[in-house]
Amino acid sequence: MARENKTNGAGNQADSTLHQYFAKDPERLAQNLARALEELGKAAASWTQAREQGEASDITAAPLADMIRTFSRVSEYWLSDPTRALEAQTRLFAEFMGIWANAIRRMSEQDVSDYIPTAANDKRFQDPDWGRNAFFSFLKQAYLVTARWAVHLVDGADELDDVTRHKARFYVEQMSQALSPSNFLLTNPELFRETMASDGENLVRGMRMLAEDIAAGKGDLKLRQSDSSKFKIGENLATTPGKVIARNDLVEILQYAPTTKNVLKRPLLIVPPWINKFYILDLNPKRSFIRWAVEQGHTVFVISWINPDERHARYDWADYIDHGIRFALQTIEAATGEKQINAMGYCVGGTLLAAGLALMAAEGDERIATATFLTTQVDFTFAGDLKVFVDEEQIQALDTAMHQRGYLDATRMATAFNMLRAGDLIWPYVVNNYLRGQAPLPFDLLYWNSDSTRLAAANHSYYLRNCYLENNLSHGRAVLRGKTLHLEDITIPIFNLATREDHIAPAKSVFIGSRFFGGPVEFVLAGSGHIAGVINPPEMKKYQFWTGGEPNGEFEDWLATADEHAGSWWPRWQSWILSKDSREVKARKPAKNKNTLGEAPGDYVRIRA
Template sequence: MTERPERSETENTGGAAGFKPFDQASVDPFLIKNPEHFALNLARMIEEAGKAAAAWAGPRERGELPPASGEPMSDMVRTFSKVTEYWLAEPSRAFEAQTKLFAGFMGIWANSLQKLNDAATPDIVPLDERDKRFQDPDWSRHAFFDFLKQAYFILSRWAADLVDQAADLDPATRQKANFYVKQIASAISPSNFVLTNPELFRETVASNGENLVRGMRMLAEDIAAGRGELKLRQSDAKQFRVGENIATTEGSVIARNDLAEIIQYAPSTDTVLKRPLLIVPPWINKFYILDLNPQKSFIRWAIGQGHTVFVISWVNPDERHAELGWEDYIRDGIQLGLDQVEQATGEREVNAIGYCVGGTLLAAALAQQAQEGDNRIRSATFFTTQVDFTHAGDLKVFVDPEQIMAVEAAMNARGFLDGTKMATAFNMLRAGDLIWPYVVNNYLRGKEPLPFDLLYWNSDSTRMTAANHSFYLRNCYLDNRLSRGEMKLNGRTLSLQDITIPVYNLATREDHIAPARSVFEGSQFFGGPVDYVMAGSGHIAGVVNPPAANKYQFWTGDKPAGAFDDWVARAEPHAGSWWPHWHAWIEQRDDARVAARKPGTSTPILGAAPGTYVHGKD
């Protein structure tokens, strides 16, 4: 994303500059110069909006999509009803809340009047400089937009306080209420509407509404691309081609079944570590997050350190895969990978990495293999992986018996869950960064997003089989059976205590999907030594952080036990990437080296990396 130019002191958006005095020049950018042209474009905009509506309705009328479930809305209503019950139970509470909101609006009014006379009058609610929505100077220079901005801050803060101050709410309800308030507050921001956003207003007037025509055309295209669901474009997809300028590390597909391809990458060193490395990525996204480009590729970097890297590339499932669950993903994914590693290298001892839900699957597989006597994996590394879901973050908002039943009904009708559904849920965790800026940029400003490989990958969503996703939701998020020693796979009841191999457990400090606290708490359930490491940034950027970038930092400390906050307070910070620290950890366990192994020496080559499954579209 491009950086904004530095503002002069007279353009400070914090309110200190006061309102701009009335003059024709200040009003002129908001006046329509060519009403006829503007009206024509409004008609064209309505026509394009009709196409968007048809793209949404068509698949439903043809029966290609099930009717929209009302469960998410019903859950929000149920949640807010519990908050409302508290405030209405005592008339004095309701009166106090109403008075607080009224006083806030009156304060804004008085503040606005004072600004007319005193340019140094600050805003009642100071603007957070990290909030990119209100950076345009007219948010503070013009009384109308300034009032809207401050009223929005007062209202959203008041709504959040209603949840925080409602006593007797159970933790799950409070978490849901806070989440829904944040979503609504993000959605109703005046920055999201043409008439209440000075920058959008000016652009619309200057182009005579051409931006809205382009925006509605893009909206129709995005709904059509999602086959009836909005597939929000976050990057200029035309700039990326998987296997050509993204996911380009040299390698070969050496095995394939209905569920997975196994990729072996070519070495770049004369000698390699004796123990090969098998990576188990999440099936919720495609594996090439670890091979975005040569500069960011963890796979390429690991090869350069002497690892013989194997990666599982999951199929993008459809109705044929409906009944495939965790047992299948372990047998036809992880165990297939281990078999191919042994066939390709002759080695039985393997280092394994699991990322996100791929790590959860790997943990379950390790517990199962421990009971079966399969000890081929000699060390396990988990990237932002949860095995205990007590503190699983805001994704738990979407998981309760009623919502799971609604999701299962939709999945059973088609055999899978659309990737757009899960992508939307993940985006909602950071709606202020991943949804509304693109709604404004794409559909109101009518501009293509910038090319960004990480967001291209983020939008390259995958489906999930009905059996797999249902098992995941119920056994992990709803009932937390893995950490409780109650998960059953392949006729066995699994226990994480049976996993006695060394574990490198990586969390990221700002993770909204696998919170650092949750990963920390999960460490206690393994039966062997665990090194807990916390990286800076979030679920993706904290993991995909090459040393050459010299970004962020990571923390190491003593055994992950006791209170998470106490561990963080004692932890030692280190500048830069955690990648070299992990590699040193691997070598401490076995640094023996052998001659480099090339794909195809002992296995067939079915095609070049990144394979065929990675090209499957949702």
């Protein structure tokens, strides 16, 4: 009798678990599915209408063709030898047989582990039914086995050149992320249960958001990663007090109000990237590098780039240097009377600053006394996964698309950056937004990340060709204003910061770039990645940084002997700045006795793509 009760209890528990996967109200579910399809039709209509009206132009053909060519090279290696092909097929078949045998064991034995263990940090498969439900467990393990097998095909293709292997690995990772069973309604237990529990209401909300996001992207998907209604620039983002003291058709120059009685004699000019906006350095009071620098006694000036449109189509790097950096230097001298400054460049803003310094060195312009580069590449030999998108065919396709409007649409570059971390920045939001039907939470960093910028055609084409494709800047072949640029002509002191987990400017790439400058270089490696490693206030007491000898030899050798320090690199940078010139003057207020052009953060930063 006891055994019978135990069996009935187990059966009732199983029935209760399975009951979650059945519709509570089939009629209501059918109605909601019809409503979801209607919303999906609106999304498709927005996508189609944008292309019919010429508001969106597809430039995905070149990347897709490149992916097909790359996979064809991998397939050619394995299929050219019947023995190798049979070996690859046998390996996959054996793995599936292992999963099958494991599933049979789990039917008769307890505490049988998965054939392929799931990584503890893999957030996709945290739901208990990925392990306890035979159907979903099999799907998960079949997926993991196939993904691992695909990686082996790439790594085992001995005849591939390094470029093709790099591309193949990247494309395999993108395909693996996209085809994960966690991304589909019928193969994700959590999504399936939620859909049944709400009778499909989640899909109605999700498809409505999808239609809104395609409309907002003017025919392209503008993936929402944060609740944008909770943020407003100048109110709870970019709030450090300051003034707009100069403006032209490309930039606004911001000067921030001092908070100390005295300030350093040399002002600080920050050259941010024009891909995304400068306020990553002034995100909120607790994480603002700009506010912190002001508190350390710097007179801080920032270039705020305009979000370009067709008017800026022909602006190349020389124009960005002239109308951006040189204009800022003239503005600073007029505002402070100082003829020498400290300059800081972040990401591609640093690359532009390096090119500008080389051009100014050739002209005898010595207004910049020190330069700080934050996650900046000047040599692109090891530039990471972004190189996957840069070859002659893809650049030609981009040039053609940009020529039509004069700029690259903001969503294109944003998508490329998100693909570098698709498992964190794309698919979780696709699942949460469009299948679960839940709006994302407010998060200032992700709001900034989605506040994308257009890219002026001539500027972007010069960048891709001279840096990523031909690596001209570090090899003395880049030309601006008729002058060939030589980084070795830059003999001023350099503070060069890399971050250890950077997907955009890999630490090894930044390290190697140090050797091309002609003066002393202080190389520092910060923990975390491209954003968190840079925006790391001392008060947060997070991460660490490494310092060592001169950045010579191999990066791995330098790191092996480097000294690790807890916390933020910011105080280390401040000490470095003071070691170059610690003279002070009375604090300078923005545009004293003059009419300013408005309050910081200005107008240009508010222009949304």
